[in-house]
Amino acid sequence: MLRIFYDGECPFCSRYVKMLRLSKTGQVQLVDLRKDEAARAELEELGFELDEGMVVEDGGRRYAGSDAVAYLAPLSTPSDALNRINRAAFSKPSVARILYPLLRSGRWLVLFLMNRRMIEDGIDPSLARREIFATFFGLFSVFHFFNYAFEYQRFPPSWDMILVLGAALLMFFRPSSARVLFALMLVSTISTIVQAPSHSNHTIVRSAALLATGCRSSWRWPATTAYR
Structure with a gap:
């Protein structure tokens, strides 16, 4: 029996697990962690951080987060576009991470x-807001790099843009790290100074707004997580 533990109050999660077509038809049990308190308590007792991602159990072994998605992907059947995309994108654990x-x-x-x-009742909502900001800041910075490289014919890229891209990619591997976010903010600010004033006024405004938002968020982060 394969069991998938997911967040039933998240529309994205619910739609994903219900539209997923697995080769183990009839042997899959979907467990809503919002309703099944016993399952939630058991997983928390085992050390799973349920707000970090879904959990999959199969044959007595459990997989969480990216490992859970990577485990399910090869079991997906090519029944529709969603399952084909899921299988292609997440079958490799390195890509899933x-x-x-x-x-x-x-x-x-x-x-x-x-x-x-x-x-999880005791989780600090600011941690979620921090990772949302960090992840999408990193994603925007990647787009920013390629926009300058191709739209403005700045290829090969300048050293400051290489630093921005490097910090942005690192952000995807460590989205909860305050140090990585600070590094991305710092190199973005340096890149803004290097480009000023002729290249892009909107870049200056963008960096100033992001720097102010990031500093405000960083100042309010709990001390226990500020240096992760």
Whole structure:
């Protein structure tokens, strides 16, 4: 019996697990962690951080987060476009680890916009807001790099843009790290100074707004997580 533990109050999560077509038809049990308190308590006792991602159990072994998605992907049948995309994108664990922070931040963003609480009662909502900001700041910075490289014919890229791209990619691997976010903010600010004033006024405004938002968020982060 394969069991998938997921967040039933997250529309994204619910739609994903219900549309997923697995080769183990009839042997899959979907467990809503919002309703099954016993399952939630058991997983928390085992050390699973349920707001970090879904959990999959099969044959006595459990997989969480990106490992859970990577485990399910090869079991997907090519029945529709969603399953084909899921199988192609997440079958390799290394790719799943890169892409999963985007999915997790998307879930947190949906819960935030819908004013719904996290699964774990004691979790600090500011941690979710921090990772949402960091992940999408990193994503925007990647787009910013390629926009300058191709739209403005700045290829090969300048050293400052290489630093921006490097910090942005690192952000995907460590979206909860305050140090990585600070590094991305710092190199973005340096890049703004290097480009000023002729290249792009909107870049100056963008960097100033992001720097102010990031500093405000960083100042309010709990001391226990400020240096992760």
